[in-house]
Amino acid sequence: MELLDYRYECRDALEFSKSLPPESVKLIITSPPYNIGKEYETRRSIDEYIAGLSPMLAEFVRILSPDGSLCWQTGNFVDGGEIYPLDIYFYPHFKRLGLHLRNRIIWHFGHGLHCSKRFSGRYETILWFTKSSEYTFNLDAVRIPSKYPGKRYFKGEKRDKSAVTPRVKILKMSGK
Numbered sequence: 001m002e003l004l005d006y007r008y009e010c011r012d013a014l015e016f017s018k019s020l021p022p023e024s025v026k027l028i029i030t031s032p033p034y035n036i037g038k039e040y041e042t043r044r045s046i047d048e049y050i051a052g053l054s055p056m057l058a059e060f061v062r063i064l065s066p067d068g069s070l071c072w073q074t075g076n077f078v079d080g081g082e083i084y085p086l087d088i089y090f091y092p093h094f095k096r097l098g099l100h101l102r103n104r105i106i107w108h109f110g111h112g113l114h115c116s117k118r119f120s121g122r123y124e125t126i127l128w129f130t131k132s133s134e135y136t137f138n139l140d141a142v143r144i145p146s147k148y149p150g151k152r153y154f155k156g157e158k159r160d161k162s163a164v165t166p167r168v169k170i171l172k173m174s175g176k
Contacts, residue, residue: 017059025063026136031073032056034086046077046084054093061097064131070099073107075124081117087125099129102137 009016013030032053037043044052060070072094077084087104094101105126114120153161 014056014059017056017063020063022062023065023068026065026068027071028060028064028068029071029073030060034075035077046079046089049077050089050093053090057090057093057097061099061131066132067134067136068131069102069135070094070129070131072127072129073124074127076121083118083121085125087127090127094127094129099131100133101127102130102135103128 013032033041035041035043035046035049064070072087072090074086074090077086091101103126105128106123107126108123110122112120112122151162153159
């Protein structure tokens with residue numbers, strides 16, 4: 001496998017992306033603040049929060065190469081006990097910017113705060129968008145052995161043929 005150039009930046013995403021030339025980035029992986037009142041963010045209404053991140057989204061699309069991908073990890077915003085699934089709120093903004101949703105990946109984890117009036121959230125969503133239908137995806141690099149290697153179709157045209165589909169390796173992610 002060929003070693004690719006990469007750059008890891010831990011700073012203001014909008015400021016940094018403005019310094020990059022158009023269509024110069026092939027992959028963006030980001031996890032923006034969730035508007036939950038952490039020390040590095042100001043808690044706002046859901047509409048103000050989404051509007052505040054819109055300039056960053058536009059900048060990401062500007063720097064994303066034609067065959068590039070954007071992975072946007074997000075969770076839920078809770079206000080007055082009501083859950084706002086942020087991936088659903090962001091989706092229309094990505095579409096308006098011309099991006100194509102390739103996967104909605106659920107990262108499940110077993111830790112976190114315990115809720116008393118609802119089930120505890122134990123997942124976050126990663127939205128994988130591409131700028132065009134020509135993009136890089138290396139399935140073999142993340143493929144793992146099938147859970148049921150001998151499984152076969154039991155009826156129809158494919159009777160007795162292998163029903164095995166590739167499984168994907170889940171990369172360990174550290175908690176926030």
